Amino acid sequence: MAKVISLVPKDRFITTGVTIPHYLDFIFSETRNENEIVELCKYADFIFASSGTTYISAGTIKQINTIRMIQIDGVGYEKVDVEFAAEHNLPVANNAGVNSTTVAESALGMIIALQRRYLIADKWIKQGRYEEMHRRFVAEGLHELADKKVGLIGLGAIGTELAKLLHILNADIYYYDLVWKSPEVEAEIGIKRMTLDDILTECDIVSLHTPLTEQTKNMINEKALLKMKKSAILINTSRGEIIVQTALAKVLESGHLAGVGIDTIYPEPPSNTHPLLNLSKTAKERIMLTPHIAGVTLGAFKRMLVNSIDNFNRALADEPLINVVNGIPKARNN
Known part of the structure; x- marks a missing residue:
C-alpha cells in the first residue's frame, strides 16, 4: 500500500464525494511546519501539498528520500523549491487549468x-x-x-x-x-x-x-x-x-x-x-x-482531487505524470 502524506484536509474528500482508493494510505495532517512534514514523510511515497500554503524547501527535500513525487492540489507551486527537487530527480506536479x-x-x-x-x-x-x-x-x-x-x-x-x-x-x-x-x-x-x-x-x-x-x-x-x-x-x-x-x-x-x-x-x-x-x-x-476563494468551488475541488489521484496512479504504474512543473517526467524510484 502506497503511503500519501496529505496536507490537503480530509474534509475536502468528504464534501466533494471523492473516494480514496483502497491501495492509497492517506495520512492527513494540518501542519505547515517543515520539521513535522519531514517526520511525517518517513517511509512515505507521496506528498499531497496544499497550493500556496505548504512550504517545501530545499532543506526539507534533502530529508524526504523515500518520497517519489510531490503533488500540489491547485495551480500555484511557488512555495515548493521545484528546481532543487529537479536536481534530486523528484517530480513536482500541479493541477494546471483545473479551476x-x-x-x-x-x-x-x-x-x-x-x-x-x-x-x-x-x-x-x-x-x-x-x-x-x-x-x-x-x-x-x-x-x-x-x-x-x-x-x-x-x-x-x-x-x-x-x-x-x-x-x-x-x-x-x-x-x-x-x-x-x-x-x-x-x-x-x-x-x-x-x-x-x-x-x-x-x-x-x-x-x-x-x-x-x-x-x-x-x-x-x-x-x-x-x-x-x-x-x-x-x-x-x-x-x-x-x-x-x-x-x-x-x-x-x-x-x-x-x-x-x-x-x-x-x-x-x-x-x-x-x-x-x-x-x-x-x-x-x-x-x-475575498479570502482566496476565487478557485475553490466544490466542482474545482473535485477535479483537483480526481486529477491528483490519477497522478498517484500514474506514479505507481511508472507512467509519465501529468502537469509536471519541474521537468521530471516520472516518479523517482527509491
Whole structure:
C-alpha cells in the first residue's frame, strides 16, 4: 500500500464525494511546519501539498528520500523549491487549468460588482438609505462592460477564460504577456496585444493573471498604480505579493482608482493592522476583499482531487505524470 502524506484536509474528500482508493494510505495532517512534514514523510511515497500554503524547501527535500513525487492540489507551486527537487530527480506536479473557468468567473463577478457598486448599494439600503442611494447612482452614473478597455496582465489558462467571457459582453480586450499568443489564437478569442505600460495607462479595467515569480513580485507598485486612470478598476485573483499592499492603500486613500477587487491579500491571513483593513470610510467603499476563494468551488475541488489521484496512479504504474512543473517526467524510484 502506497503511503500519501496529505496536507490537503480530509474534509475536502468528504464534501466533494471523492473516494480514496483502497491501495492509497492517506495520512492527513494540518501542519505547515517543515520539521513535522519531514517526520511525517518517513517511509512515505507521496506528498499531497496544499497550493500556496505548504512550504517545501530545499532543506526539507534533502530529508524526504523515500518520497517519489510531490503533488500540489491547485495551480500555484511557488512555495515548493521545484528546481532543487529537479536536481534530486523528484517530480513536482500541479493541477494546471483545473479551476481556470472558476477563477475567471470570480474575476468577472468582481468587475461587475465594482462597476455597479453593489457593495455600497447593499450597505446603504440596509441602513435605510434607499432613496439617497438611488439618487446618487442615477446622478453619478454606473458603467457596463460593453466598449470598456480591459487589460489582462498574463494570458495563461485563467486569463484566456476571462477573455472569452469578456468578449461575450462586448468588452474591448487587451493583454500583456511574456509570451504572445499566435495571431490566430488572438483573433479566435477577440484579444489584442498591448505593452504593460499602455495597459496601465489606457485601460478602464486591469486584471492580474500572472504567476508569482521574481519578475512579478511587487510588480504593481505605487508608480504602476498611479499610471492607471483615476476611474480605473483593478482586480487581483493571482497572488497577493504581485501588488505592494501599502502602496495600494496609499493610492486608495488619495482617491485614485474607482474600485479594487482583491481575492489574494498578502500576507494570508492578514493581521488586524494590515493597511487594506484600516482604510478610511470612503476608501473602504471602493475595495472588495475575498479570502482566496476565487478557485475553490466544490466542482474545482473535485477535479483537483480526481486529477491528483490519477497522478498517484500514474506514479505507481511508472507512467509519465501529468502537469509536471519541474521537468521530471516520472516518479523517482527509491
